[in-house]
Amino acid sequence: MRYIIEAVAxxxxxxxxxxxxxxxxxxxxxxxxxxxxxxxxxRIVNYWQATSKQLENKDKQLFIAFDEQNNVAGTVQLNLCQKQNGCHRGEVEKLLVDPTFQRRGIATHLMKALEAWAQQHGIQLLYLDTQTGDKSESFYRAREYVLSGTIPSFVTDAQGMLHSTSVYYKELR
Incomplete structure (x- = not known):
């Protein structure tokens, strides 16, 4: 099955x-x-509404993978730094693949599209965070993201239990 990656504004x-x-x-x-x-x-609707405003303001880029029937198979976002001394960097956020579409290379294609767009627009450094121990860590390492470190007690789960987050980066030179 083919997937089309689109930048959605x-x-x-x-x-x-x-x-x-x-x-x-x-x-x-x-x-x-x-x-x-x-x-x-x-809460999720509120999140997407806020994201929509960021897209309109060009503070963020959204990439969506559509299948042949125009179903949303996955998505990823690039949050653009608005600081004058940080316009060369961006944060990768919310890499999502629909559970029914997982293990088909969609996340890899989304990341390639994000990275290509970033390079074309002068972004030289990407960074992201993910919960320490999450399966996503091996995915990011395979995409040549480098572990910068971990931050203890960064997030809580629904039961109030604290978890560390791992911070990764990739230089696009």
């Missing part, structure tokens, strides 16, 4: 609904994405 109501469902599915499957299980739809 506007979230209409239908796409907002599809992205809300995708994020909720990923959270409910156990992904550490800033939301507790079970996913609360109102």
């Amino acid at each position: 506007n979230l209409d109501a239908k796409l907002l609904e599809r992205l809300t469902a995708l994020l909720a599915d990923c959270v409910n499957q156990g992904a550490s994405l800033g939301f507790y299980r079970p996913a609360q739809t109102e």
Whole structure:
């Protein structure tokens, strides 16, 4: 099956609904994405509405993988640094792949699209964080992201238990 990766600048109501469902599915499957299980739809809708404003302001780039039937298979975001001395860097956020589409290379294609866009727009450094011990760490290492370090007690789970986060970076030279 083929997938098309598109940079999306506007979230209409239908796409907002599809992205809300995708994020909720990923959270409910156990992904550490800033939301507790079970996913609360109102919080996720608020998140996407705020993201929509960032897209309109060009503070963020959103890449979406669509399948041949125009279903949202996955997405990733690049948060652009707004500081004058940081315009060469960007933060990778919310790499999501619909659980029914996982293990098909979609995350890799999304990251390649994000990295290519970043290079074309003068971004030289990407960074991200993920919960320490999460399966995503091996994915990022395979994509040549380097572990910078860990921050203890960075996030909590729904039970209030503290977890560390691992910070990774990649230079795009």
